[in-house]
Amino acid sequence: MTAETVAPPAALVGRGGGRTQQALTAAHLYYMQDLTMEAIARELHTSRSSVSRLLSHARETGLVDIQIHSPAESAANLAALIRERYDVTAHLVPMPDHTSDVDRLERVAMSAARLLGRFFDSNMTLGIAWGSTMSAVSRHLVPKPLNGAEVVQLNGAGNTRTTGIIYASEILRRFGRAYGAHTQQFPVPAFFDDPETKRALWRERSMRRVLEVQEHMHVALFGLGSPFAEVPSHVYIGGYLEPEDYRSLSTDRVVGDVATVFYRGDGTWRDIALNARASGPDLDQLRRTARRVCVVAGQSKLPSLRGALAARLITDLVLDEPLARALVA
Numbered sequence: 001m002t003a004e005t006v007a008p009p010a011a012l013v014g015r016g017g018g019r020t021q022q023a024l025t026a027a028h029l030y031y032m033q034d035l036t037m038e039a040i041a042r043e044l045h046t047s048r049s050s051v052s053r054l055l056s057h058a059r060e061t062g063l064v065d066i067q068i069h070s071p072a073e074s075a076a077n078l079a080a081l082i083r084e085r086y087d088v089t090a091h092l093v094p095m096p097d098h099t100s101d102v103d104r105l106e107r108v109a110m111s112a113a114r115l116l117g118r119f120f121d122s123n124m125t126l127g128i129a130w131g132s133t134m135s136a137v138s139r140h141l142v143p144k145p146l147n148g149a150e151v152v153q154l155n156g157a158g159n160t161r162t163t164g165i166i167y168a169s170e171i172l173r174r175f176g177r178a179y180g181a182h183t184q185q186f187p188v189p190a191f192f193d194d195p196e197t198k199r200a201l202w203r204e205r206s207m208r209r210v211l212e213v214q215e216h217m218h219v220a221l222f223g224l225g226s227p228f229a230e231v232p233s234h235v236y237i238g239g240y241l242e243p244e245d246y247r248s249l250s251t252d253r254v255v256g257d258v259a260t261v262f263y264r265g266d267g268t269w270r271d272i273a274l275n276a277r278a279s280g281p282d283l284d285q286l287r288r289t290a291r292r293v294c295v296v297a298g299q300s301k302l303p304s305l306r307g308a309l310a311a312r313l314i315t316d317l318v319l320d321e322p323l324a325r326a327l328v329a
Contacts, residue, residue: 019057026051027058052244062117066080075321081328082317086309091115091318093297101298104320109136110276112318116221117142119291119316120179123148124134128175129259129280130168131235132156132222133295138171152213154220155259156188156281161239173307176204186210188279190240190260195276205307214281220289225257226304235260248273256304258286258294258313265303267310291315299326 022044029035029043044051058064062254075092081225082090093111095104106151116137120126128134128151157168169185176183188207192198201207208274225235227249235241235257241249252272254262259280263269269283286292294314299322308314319327 015102019054019249020061020063023054023058023061024063026054027064031064036122038283060148060315062140062144068205078328082324086314086317086329088309088314090324091316092320092321092324093319097322099320099322101300105133105136105297108295108318108320109133110140111317112293112295113137113140114142115316115318116194116293117144119219119293120144120146120149122146123157124219125150125152125213126175127154127217127220127281127289129154129220129222130171131223131225133297134158134171137221137295138174139175143178145180147180149179149182149183150213151175151179151215152184152210153186154214154222155261155278156186156190158187158189159191159240164176172319184213186214190235190279191245191274192277192279195236198279208314209319215285215326218242218288219291221293221295222258224294224301224304224308225260226301227256245274255307256301258308261286263307263311263313265307265310267307267312269311274281283313287312295319299323302326 003268026040026044029040030037033076036045037048037055040051041048054057055064059066069190075094079090082088091111093108095107099107105249124131124146126149130153151172153168153172157165165185169183172183172185175181188201192201196323202211238261249272252262252274254272254274255265256263257280260278261269261275261280261283262272264272269275292314293316294305294308297320300324305319305323
């Protein structure tokens with residue numbers, strides 16, 4: 001069963017534009033009065049294709065909120081089992097087992113983008129860990145203008161080849177534009193050459209200001225970096241790690257990372273050598289964030305997901321259904 005919620009006309013205040021009014025009218029006729037597209041086209045004196053575009057506009061801009069209430073219990077049982085076993089709220093995205101990892105990521109990212117509006121509101125701070133998954137999520141965000149909202153970058157993106165500013169700032173820009181939020185960049189290396197350099201920079205007032213914004217964020221949104229993924233995690237292919245770093249991660253039995261902070265399959269992380277040079281937030285600090293939304297797709301991410309759950313880094317988990325089945329198997 002599908003439920004559609006169509007914004008009332010009052011919701012148009014501040015949005016402006018005749019196209020928005022037309023889209024709202026078309027949505028009311030289609031979803032609330034069950035008129036066909038042909039009938040709506042006649043009523044609005046336009047073409048069927050124009051009606052289709054108006055309905056798409058209504059969905060994309062949040063005028064229409066579509067929720068699926070499935071009578072099938074398998075997904076609900078799977079989500080309940082994940083809740084019981086890992087104490088997280090799972091949001092499952094159904095798809096065939098044969099779906100490619102590229103398509104799988106895109107579909108999970110789209111679902112996460114539509115869920116995020118439930119978690120992020122005015123006068124809140126959202127922390128973003130850049131990466132392939134967050135880039136995909138940022139392309140599907142539904143506009144939700146907020147007041148006093150802030151989006152902060154959680155880890156540096158610079159390396160010996162690039163500052164990383166263009167890549168990370170584009171992701172932040174999309175989130176800021178979708179929510180009308182102020183964006184706060186974090187212009188530091190992803191990994192420092194020397195832990196002492198990191199400690200010294202962290203004492204600077206300009207850096208302390210950003211670190212304090214991170215410490216008080218209300219929502220953290222992140223993917224899971226993985227050395228095993230078919231869709232490579234950006235940190236593993238973007239020139240951030242040297243050959244000796246890979247050897248160090250292998251020695252430390254690393255299975256994944258959140259915001260360039262690495263962890264093992266059992267959830268331990270404090271004595272992993274590379275973390276002393278990482279710019280991402282201390283995982284103890286991350287766990288103090290009230291809502292921690294993890295977006296993950298593809299069964300190659302299973303070891304990384306198990307490790308993140310063991311480390312208790314997640315409160316809300318958006319994942320594809322085949323990965324969820326593998327998780328509880």
